[in-house]
Amino acid sequence: MNKVLTLKQFQDLALEMISLEPHVEVTAENFNMGDEEKGIEKVAEVYGFSRHSKPGYEIIFDWVAKGNLDGFLIDMFDFTIEPYKKSDFCPIFKGAVVLDDYKEPFEGHEIAQKILELIKPEQWTKWIVEYLPEPRMLVEMED
Template identity: 75%
Template sequence: MNKILTLKQFQDLVTEMIGLEPHVEITGELFRMDDEEHGIEKAAEVRGFSRHAKPGYEITFDWIAWGNLDGYLIDMFDFTIEPFTKGEYTPVFKGATVLDDYKEPFEGHELAQKILEQVKPEDWTRWIVDILPEPRMLI
């Protein structure tokens, strides 16, 4: 049987789950210095996902961290992290059907929006900052 949650129960669950340390994984990174002669632009980005879970429930954020491209190499590691939509929406909530006041289920994109409205960016990005690459010493 599928679990059913009211909006209030869902919001309480989201608050609890976002406070739990997630599984965070980097799935790709790109660092490239520009070369005007060959038409290559400077790029700095890291992609990954964060999975906040407790038994029976899961919230997954796909994210992208953009490096600051205004300065020198060291500045490229000053990241701005934001949700990255690979599929239809992000974040993704799994584990229950959430009903509105009229007993109608929320769509996935509506739940994603509710999570983003409720959770401050620093609450879900704080776990990511620690695993982002740091500038390596050039020899």
């Protein structure tokens, strides 16, 4: 039998879970210095996911960190982190059905929206920063 939560129970659970350190994984990095003469765009992106969990429940954020491309090389490592929709919605909540005031289940995209309204970006992005590359990764040591 599926677990059932009221909206208030879900909100309390989500706030508790987001305060726990998540499992964070970087799944892809894409850095390119670009070349205006050849029409190659400058790119600085890191993709990954964060899984906040308690026994029986998970909130999963797929995310993309985009570097600032307006300045110099060092600026490419000034990242802005935002949800990345690999599926129909992000973030994803697993573990229970959440009911509205009329005892109807919320759809996945509605739960994703509730999470984004409830949880401030810095509450879930603060864990990701340490997994992002630093400028020294591009500097190759010469012998």
